[in-house]
Amino acid sequence: MSICLYALAGIEAKAEALILPLGQGNHVLDFGADDSAVSAGHYLVASETIGSVEVTGSNLTYGENTRNNDLLKRDWISGTGNGQVIIRVPHGVWTVDMTLGSDDSASSGINISTSDYIVSEDLDVGIGEQRRVLFTDKQEGEIVIDLETEESWSIRSIELSNGRVVSDPGATSYQYDFGRIKSPVEPGYVGISGNSWGDVLWHTPVVTVQDYVTPLQGAEVDTAYNGLYLEGIANIGILAHKIPNGVWNVEVTASAAHFPVVDMTVRAEGNLILSDINVPVESASKFNKNVTVSDGMLDLEFRGTAWGIASLKLTKIDDIAEPDSLSSGRSIDRWGSNLVIDKSDMIRNESSETMLVDFEQFHFYANKKGGGVTPFVVKVDGDNGFTVVAVGTPRDVYELGYNVFPFSGDLYGGKQGVTLAPGETMAFGFLNANPDGTGSNSSVISFDLGTKEVYYSGGPEAVDSASVLVGQAPVMGTHTYNSLERDYKFEVDFDITFLGNAYSGNNIIDRGNLDEGKAVLIVDGANKYTNTTKHTSYLHLTGFSFYAARIGSPVTPAVFKVEYDGSREYRVVAIGDTIENYRLGENIAQFSQARIPPVIVEPGEVIAFGFLAARPDGSGVITCPIPFDSVDDHPVVHSGGPDASNSAKLALWAPSFVPGRYTNFYDRAYSFLTYYDATTAQLVADAENANISVAGVSVGRPDEKAREIPNYDTLISEGVRPLSIVRENAQARDGPPPYSTMSCRVTADNPRKGEHALLMEILAVPGEGKQRCEFKLGSFDWDIDDPESGYYHAFSFRFDSKHFGNPGSRFFTLNQITQAGSGVPGMARFHQVNKLQLKTSNDPSRVKLISQTLYGISSETKHTYQGQENTFEVAEFEKDVWYDIIIGSRYDLDGDGSGFLDIWYKKADEFEYTYFDGAPNGRVGFVGGGQTGGKSLGVYKGFDNQRYRIYYDEIRQGPIFSDVDIRNNPSLDIIQ
Structure with missing residues (x-):
């Protein structure tokens, strides 16, 4: 196999291609100027080099090392903003050891990722410092490394390796003995040293290998065998192991030949599995925990005030039908499709009034990109029975990491509202596909194990996907698990309004009272806002909801300032967007898509809310779609008439609205609500x-x-x-x-x-x-x-x-x-x-x-x-x-x-x-x-x-x- 190094973009090639023998071994690419010196056996990537390495970025420059320390004696390449390194390699699993830093500038806030995975976030490198980033990547033909920062980045070298410690892909047990490269190894164990790489990668910034002076108590080794152990003090040890998917028992022998092990912790797949490990001097203790692997790579992290490990044993317990852990720190499903319903964080209406629940934003954390993600909401019908009541907008364009979108892009702020009757329960979920099950590729949203109960359905392939449709139970995938313990990193923001309080009545299903006249303007004189403080208030108008008992006239929300409450005169201070298209039942919309200024309310002033069943100029009248209940002590201003030509009109800051043919005062509660946020100046x-x-x-x-x-x-x-x-x-x-x-x-x-x-x-x-x-x-x-x-x-x-x-x-x-x-x-x-x-x-x-x-x-x-x-x-x-x-x-x-x-x-x-x-x-x-x-x-x-x-x-x-x-x-x- 061979690899060549290409010239950087925009620079004419002047040298013959370098040939790298990419077999068993490691190969180091040093970055620098054309005349940069490199260590023996290393390969220079510079402006005159050609081959299969491409570096892109803004303001690419080369820096020369001025230090005498051989360990730091490397030049570098620097760029500003986002950069990218592409290395064309043979197919397979590669370990990439990248060294960042330069001698003339500091870098901060660097995010590093490959084509599909987040490698590291928010790295800082000081002047003259070096920062190593180590990861294993399975690629088919090329390794793509993306660097993202708002300032500059610098690369000194990249070391590529494949193949030293190779694991048996079908094995059910692995045993490793930690020591030096030439250390004796216990029979049946494989030696691991501080620079092991390949299918098994061991890396930690600072390690010390210590001899067992005498056999350690609890070490369970032959008394004639003086083993070795790897120690670390206040540093982090990281082991990455290419391993078949499934549940594995991880057994760690913590050892302390010359100093006690103090507060040692072990993380697997980013989750804490062992903590507070303390071992006295000249002793060894074994600790074990089950870990689920689903992406073909087991990641272990060792840290503590003082820690030491002598051996590691991995034993396969069983295969799993459901997907699980990911090496990026959290976990992710390995199936091609999945549906998740969170059974822990549900909403239950414990009141005696019906609730209106508005869904605003959909948050999720993506550890990889793989098809669409659709949020949805269900009503819970008994034990593991669900009816879909809302489906959000599918999202197939998103970023690695944290994302937030409107729940539904078609309505106010992503809002989509449904009612929840007393005693009813609502739950949230997502589907890694479009609502009809198409577009499934692979799982996207990460999770932590063992913290919440979820309902799960899907399968290994895209065709195994579930689907969701409003008004029906979810159509489940080929495999369903009704009680997994996982905390998926997603959330749906919602607001709750008690409709009984808002409408002064609980009759929200059968609203049979409708205006006989065609033209209607309503100003609600009961649900008003009064500034009772000593300071100016601001009303930020956010949304408008109403119940449509029939399809009729367009609806225009409006806000009025009560100029003189005794004579019921109302000045129009805000007009919302006219809603031409709506559905029978509950509707919710943005008050205005334009960023209208807040309504200024001085101390003592009163604000009233209402609507016009027409466009602001009085056109478009058919019939008023919003029903009402007759309620004592709920006064409204009612202006209009029997014909379309009798409509009132709205004009901002006129002394009052332009009245319709007839203006009356009734005790009625119309089924509408204006949303606002009130703040003091x-x-x-x-x-x-x-x-x-x-x-x-x-x-x-x-x-x-x-x-x-x-x-x-x-x-x-x-x-x-x-x-x-x-x-x-x-x-x-x-x-x-x-x-x-x-x-x-x-x-x-x-x-x-x-x-x-x-x-x-x-x-x-x-x-x-x-x-x-x-x-x-x-x-x-x-x-x-x-x-x-x-x-x-x-x-x-x-x-x-x-x-x-x-x-x-x-x-x-x-x-x-x-x-x-x-x-x-x-x-x-x-x-x-x-x-x-x-x-x-x-x-x-x-x-x-x-x-x-x-x-x-x-x-x-x-x-x-x-x-x-x-x-x-x-x-x-x-x-x-x-x-x-x-x-x-x-x-x-x-x-x-x-x-x-x-x-x-x-x-x-x-x-x-x-x-x-x-x-x-x-x-x-x-x-x-x-x-x-x-x-x-x-x-x-x-x-x-x-x-x-x-x-x-x-x-x-x-x-x-x-x-x-x-x-x-x-x-x-x-x-x-």
């Missing part, structure tokens, strides 16, 4: 504690940029200069207006955090690029005369577990400290000095906090990052728990290491802080820059199609620690 109660709905749009005018907020309650000044807060709302490029909200309390009646907090939120909206909802906390001056001086700011925060995604983006910040450029007043031009970033934790109930402190050289026009080595994981914080955090910092004026970045944090109900040194080398900020600093907090992230909500409270700043120490402020005493 400046100061409103915390959304969760006040039980109000916070809108997904910016508060106040879209162009609003700055606002003063009093120095009490949420914001604590304590003698320091007043806190000037600037809100910056940025949306996805070419996307809708800013999607963010904020709120804070107005009185100091109860200063405890969480009662009326500052809400920062970004929703999952279509688009790309960065999104932002943050506050700038004004400027301050570092005191450069006093080397011990710094500046301190602090705040309390809480992550909302119900509305907080998985922050994988490098842009996701909780807090930033900035420094002005040289000669630049205020913060007109700034450099980032410290970023508190958020990252996804392995524990879904927690969020990682990363501190990154930068330093470099600055001028009036640019700044040069010298490094960002002060990057540390501070801690993991629980969601739904209030924390207090203090950040103290000092700018390093001369670059001599005199700066500092100190972090203190604790839970709100704790007294003592935990201290963290964020800049142990003292290099903070940019030499040559200004001495003015600034701070900002909030949500600032790269677009990732997820929703995030963080609450902030008790924001404090000052030049000394005691200004911000919450424990020393009597008004904020947390020990109560």
Whole structure:
């Protein structure tokens, strides 16, 4: 077999093709310039090289290594934005060991994937550092590696290998002994060393092989055999094994010849299978667990404070009919088609009133691409009996990773509503196919094992697919399992409205009361909105639903401001989209597809809702389709007449609507509902504690940029200069207006955090690029005369577990400290000095906090990052728990290491802080820059199609620690 190296795109080929003997062995491709030196036996990929390697990307450049360390003596190729490497290889399973990094620039936020799988996400590589990415890929003719980043990437080398440790594809048992390449191996075992590769791949950054001085207690080896074991200290060991699908028993011998094994854990297929393994010195213990393999590859991960393994035994238990695990970290089905109904997270109407359930968005995590995905909803008919009541829009174009789409693309925001009578139960599901079962290819949505009960149906081939049709039971696939334990990564957002409250009556099925006249305008005088606060409110009109007892006139929703309630005069302040096509029964639509401004409601003003059974100009009249119930004390304005020419008309901001021929006042409850979100312009109660709905749009005018907020309650000044807060709302490029909200309390009646907090939120909206909802906390001056001086700011925060995604983006910040450029007043031009970033934790109930402190050289026009080595994981914080955090910092004026970045944090109900040194080398900020600093907090992230909500409270700043120490402020005493 042979492989050739092609020239890079756009560069003329000048050399003969290189021939690689791709058989048993490994081959290293070094990237660099035409004259780059490579190690013996390596192959150079450069501008004059031709063969079967293609590298594409923007601004491709070559870098020369200047270090003397032989291990780092490799040049590199760099590019910006998205890049791709294609290597043409013979068919088979290949192990790819790719080394990233360069000596002249740092890279961050790199996502790496192959044609079908996510390999690694959000990688950061510092200047002069190397980062290895290791994966096994089964390809037919070529390996395609995609690199995605908003900045730059650099590749030093790629090592290809196939075939050293080869497994028997039909075996039912495998036994491995860990040691050096030439270590003695126990009879019946296969030796595994730190650089084994092939069908069995062992890789870990740092390992040490230790001899057994004496036979270990519990090792179960011949007393004459002095074995070896592989140890690791605070590092991760990874083993990937090509293995037949099925259920396997994984037996690990944890050994401790020279040090105890402490808190060792083992993960299989990304799931924790063994934890808290502790073994004393000169001992060995065996641990085992069953693992399901469905993609032909078993992935094991070993880690701990100190860990060691002597041997590994894999024993086949049984084949499985249903699919299971995937090597990417979660699990995925291996069948060609599947239907899933979640039996754990169901909705049951326990009330005495009928509910209207509106389906809004469909979320799912795709670990691979393989055919369409269709969400659906069923009513539960007894034990494992289902009737389909709603089918969403099939999605066959989506991204690897997290996706969110409207549930149905044909209705408001993806909404599709159905009713749920008292005692009825509803469940959610998805089909890896179109609704009729066509288009099935392979499973897409990943899952975790053993957490939820699901109903499952499908089969190995596409023809085995199930299908769904509204009003009928799902047609099941060729194989059905009614009680699997899996937590599929999908979700359907929904809203619930109790129709009995909305319509002042429970008669929602038989609505026989219809207007005899053809022309009808209705203004509901009972279900009104009144601004009872002391501040301006904004009504964001989102949707309109109605019940059609017959097909008749078009329906136009409208909103009215009650100018003088005593004479019942109504000014039209909003007109929705006319609904020409609707169905018998429940209908729901977007209030307006145009982004109409919110309705401004001053304190004391009243808003009423209604509809016109016609177009706004009164045309299109046939008959009013919306029925009513006669209900006492439910007044409505009724305007129209017996003929089509008698219709009323709607005109924005006219003194009142143009009445029809007759206007009367009845006590009736018409079957319609207008959806809206109400927010207060400046100061409103915390959304969760006040039980109000916070809108997904910016508060106040879209162009609003700055606002003063009093120095009490949420914001604590304590003698320091007043806190000037600037809100910056940025949306996805070419996307809708800013999607963010904020709120804070107005009185100091109860200063405890969480009662009326500052809400920062970004929703999952279509688009790309960065999104932002943050506050700038004004400027301050570092005191450069006093080397011990710094500046301190602090705040309390809480992550909302119900509305907080998985922050994988490098842009996701909780807090930033900035420094002005040289000669630049205020913060007109700034450099980032410290970023508190958020990252996804392995524990879904927690969020990682990363501190990154930068330093470099600055001028009036640019700044040069010298490094960002002060990057540390501070801690993991629980969601739904209030924390207090203090950040103290000092700018390093001369670059001599005199700066500092100190972090203190604790839970709100704790007294003592935990201290963290964020800049142990003292290099903070940019030499040559200004001495003015600034701070900002909030949500600032790269677009990732997820929703995030963080609450902030008790924001404090000052030049000394005691200004911000919450424990020393009597008004904020947390020990109560």
